[in-house]
Amino acid sequence: MAEKAGVSPATVSRVSRGSTQVSPELRDRVLRVIEEHGYRPSHFGRALAEKRHGALGLVFPGLSGPYFSELIQGFESEALETGDQVFLLASHYRADTDAKVLDLAARVDGMAIHAGTVSEAAVEEVARQIRVVIMAGEAGPAQASVSTDNSTVGDLTRHLIVDHGYRRLAFVGHPEGSPDVTARWLAFLAAHREAGVEPPADPVRLGLAQSDGAIAARMLLDEGRPPEAVVCANDETALGLTLGALGRGLRVPEDIAITGFDDMPMAALVRPGLTTVRQPVRELATTTARLLHAPLTQKDGDTVLDTEPVLRGSCGCPDGATRPTARTGGDG
Amino acid sequence: MAEKAGVSPATVSRVSRGSTQVSPELRDRVLRVIEEHGYRPSHFGRALAEKRHGALGLVFPGLSGPYFSELIQGFESEALETGDQVFLLASHYRADTDAKVLDLAARVDGMAIHAGTVSEAAVEEVARQIRVVIMAGEAGPAQASVSTDNSTVGDLTRHLIVDHGYRRLAFVGHPEGSPDVTARWLAFLAAHREAGVEPPADPVRLGLAQSDGAIAARMLLDEGRPPEAVVCANDETALGLTLGALGRGLRVPEDIAITGFDDMPMAALVRPGLTTVRQPVRELATTTARLLHAPLTQKDGDTVLDTEPVLRGSCGCPDGATRPTARTGGDG
DNA sequence: TTGTAAGCGTTATCAG
DNA sequence: CTGATAACGCTTACAA
Numbered sequence: 159m160a161e162k163a164g165v166s167p168a169t170v171s172r173v174s175r176g177s178t179q180v181s182p183e184l185r186d187r188v189l190r191v192i193e194e195h196g197y198r199p200s201h202f203g204r205a206l207a208e209k210r211h212g213a214l215g216l217v218f219p220g221l222s223g224p225y226f227s228e229l230i231q232g233f234e235s236e237a238l239e240t241g242d243q244v245f246l247l248a249s250h251y252r253a254d255t256d257a258k259v260l261d262l263a264a265r266v267d268g269m270a271i272h273a274g275t276v277s278e279a280a281v282e283e284v285a286r287q288i289r290v291v292i293m294a295g296e297a298g299p300a301q302a303s304v305s306t307d308n309s310t311v312g313d314l315t316r317h318l319i320v321d322h323g324y325r326r327l328a329f330v331g332h333p334e335g336s337p338d339v340t341a342r343w344l345a346f347l348a349a350h351r352e353a354g355v356e357p358p359a360d361p362v363r364l365g366l367a368q369s370d371g372a373i374a375a376r377m378l379l380d381e382g383r384p385p386e387a388v389v390c391a392n393d394e395t396a397l398g399l400t401l402g403a404l405g406r407g408l409r410v411p412e413d414i415a416i417t418g419f420d421d422m423p424m425a426a427l428v429r430p431g432l433t434t435v436r437q438p439v440r441e442l443a444t445t446t447a448r449l450l451h452a453p454l455t456q457k458d459g460d461t462v463l464d465t466e467p468v469l470r471g472s473c474g475c476p477d478g479a480t481r482p483t484a485r486t487g488g489d490g
Numbered sequence: 491m492a493e494k495a496g497v498s499p500a501t502v503s504r505v506s507r508g509s510t511q512v513s514p515e516l517r518d519r520v521l522r523v524i525e526e527h528g529y530r531p532s533h534f535g536r537a538l539a540e541k542r543h544g545a546l547g548l549v550f551p552g553l554s555g556p557y558f559s560e561l562i563q564g565f566e567s568e569a570l571e572t573g574d575q576v577f578l579l580a581s582h583y584r585a586d587t588d589a590k591v592l593d594l595a596a597r598v599d600g601m602a603i604h605a606g607t608v609s610e611a612a613v614e615e616v617a618r619q620i621r622v623v624i625m626a627g628e629a630g631p632a633q634a635s636v637s638t639d640n641s642t643v644g645d646l647t648r649h650l651i652v653d654h655g656y657r658r659l660a661f662v663g664h665p666e667g668s669p670d671v672t673a674r675w676l677a678f679l680a681a682h683r684e685a686g687v688e689p690p691a692d693p694v695r696l697g698l699a700q701s702d703g704a705i706a707a708r709m710l711l712d713e714g715r716p717p718e719a720v721v722c723a724n725d726e727t728a729l730g731l732t733l734g735a736l737g738r739g740l741r742v743p744e745d746i747a748i749t750g751f752d753d754m755p756m757a758a759l760v761r762p763g764l765t766t767v768r769q770p771v772r773e774l775a776t777t778t779a780r781l782l783h784a785p786l787t788q789k790d791g792d793t794v795l796d797t798e799p800v801l802r803g804s805c806g807c808p809d810g811a812t813r814p815t816a817r818t819g820g821d822g
Numbered sequence: 823t824t825g826t827a828a829g830c831g832t833t834a835t836c837a838g
Numbered sequence: 839c840t841g842a843t844a845a846c847g848c849t850t851a852c853a854a
Contacts, residue, residue: 166841171833181839196618201596202534202543203831206846211534213597220559224699227552231582238586243593246578250563254570261575264533265545265597286528367556368700368729372759397700397733398756404736405761424730427704429737498825503849513823535847538830 232443302458308341331391371398430471564775634790640673663723703730762803
């Protein structure tokens with residue numbers, strides 16, 4: 159094709175990739191023809207010859223809000239550094255996700271999979287072909303993972319019980335839905351046990367979208383005896399719940415205290431400010447991308463990033479962040 | 491590779507693509523070996539030979555909320571029908587988007603580009619190589635486009651002025667940010683002109699995320715004289731604004747009326763219900779994907795899908811949808 | 823029905 | 839510094 163420039167394909171290849179092994183004159187001539195014909199090297203040709211795609215895959219459940227947005231941006235910016243293209247695949251919790259993931263695996267050099275989006279079997283299968291890192295969950299025996307510390311939900315729960323004296327708490331989130339929510343629910347339960355307070359028998363099993371928070375409001379507030387405080391699995395549901403509470407004429411935190419998880423931008427913007435847990439989503443993403451770039455060592459292991467509580471007005475604190483009561487170490 | 495099954499590559503190819511031209515016995519033997527070795531045909535080999543990727547690209551600005559989620563799901567489900575894989579590319583409004591789009595263009599057979607994400611020049615360049623359809627904006631001379639009717643914002647504005655008697659309205663949205671918002675702002679202005687009411691000199695120029703609505707609340711409510719009604723460019727900002735208003739102790743719609751655009755699930759779940767405009771996002775996406783599958787005819791043209799107002803409580807209507815005052819046809 | 827061989831666009835190796 | 843030539847893994851005539 160570009161040999162219409164009167165040179166060999168090898169020379170075109172060298173020029174198009176900026177090799178120094180070409181004489182200035184020839185380079186110029188080739189560049190001119192490339193320009194004229196709007197030539198772009200074929201990715202399949204290149205991939206076939208190099209046995210690599212120059213691309214990474216990122217698989218996640220859906221696009222509900224800032225968490226994934228931040229995750230994706232972080233991942234992409236890191237991949238940019240290493241010159242990798244990123245292909246996004248949103249599962250939407252659909253049944254055909256496994257097939258799509260397998261297909262994607264044939265087009266990329268490595269894949270980051272958000273926990274809870276793909277079946278165990280598919281993850282194993284993909285890991286047999288290319289590098290895999292699990293985000294926000296634990297890796298199987300063969301892959302690496304990066305996640306954040308969910309136990310801070312326990313600190314927050316203890317804060318609600320010990321510092322504010324709430325006794326009837328609720329938890330909004332679906333523990334079976336993702337490792338993150340599982341861990342948060344368990345931390346919520348553990349804090350109750352530790353404080354000698356009876357936890358609710360069940361969580362309010364809903365998703366992580368803001369609309370789920372609005373539904374939670376209906377379930378918790380339109381009946382008999384609302385809880386004094388609600389620990390939500392993430393900020394989005396917390397804000398949905400807040401909207402529901404305020405819309406019903408309730409005051410936050412006087413009538414009902416609410417906490418979230420993520421510390422998304424809205425958390426600081428609403429009134430009262432949302433008490434939550436800050437997790438380093440961007441670092442989660444960049445760490446994952448970095449791991450994916452180099453061949454994984456036998457066991458890169460499970461990296462767990464730190465998180466920290468952020469106390470604002472919605473739990474009953476004055477609207478300015480402080481730290482919650484430190485864990486006492488006792489059994490309560 | 492799979493010829494270790496003792497057959498020719500041609501036979502493997504035939505079997506792996508389900509050709510009928512193979513004897514049952516051979517087919518079984520090959521299938522067994524394929525299974526054993528976990529063989530998957532290489533995409534570059536296939537793409538190289540077939541001169542197609544079996545994939546479509548979808549480029550959009552970011553992932554803030556239900557609009558893009560719905561858009562992507564619709565697009566993917568349609569692509570699934572035609573057996574195409576979908577590659578997502580989020581621009582995040584970054585400068586290097588053009589380069590990524592060009593790269594993506596080399597890996598897919600067609601590309602849907604959401605308006606306002608990619609430079610004109612890059613769109614032209616991509617369109618020279620593969621099929622391109624613009625979403626939520628007008629196509630250049632060479633490509634097709636699919637968008638929705640934004641003029642309904644004018645109907646909503648007229649409703650606020652004529653039916654509810656509001657005189658001091660505000661508009662939240664950045665008209666220069668996207669064709670959609672441009673059209674909505676212009677419709678807002680036109681309705682004022684038509685009704686003989688003075689519109690605000692400028693819109694509140696903010697983005698489309700919920701946090702932008704919260705910022706709008708600060709700008710509009712924390713000072714002298716708040717507007718009586720606010721028309722927001724989309725539901726997310728409307729909800730952010732609502733949250734801000736309620737959090738400040740204001741009542742909606744008594745103290746301030748608020749409208750949105752999209753009719754996302756939250757709109758019906760909040761109290762009061764959010765008055766908004768329903769647009770067929772899913773149809774927008776499926777139509778685009780369908781157009782992309784077949785070679786575009788010389789001018790598939792600009793498809794515009796219908797939208798309709800949805801009146802709920804946040805504008806002052808009783809919380810149950812009705813239709814707004816019909817356009818009179820006069821010049822006001 | 824099955825195998826052989828050419829070709830897809832690139833890179834890498836090796837001569838010249 | 840440059841050009842042949844052989845891969846790369848697959849599909850598709852064409853031949854057997």
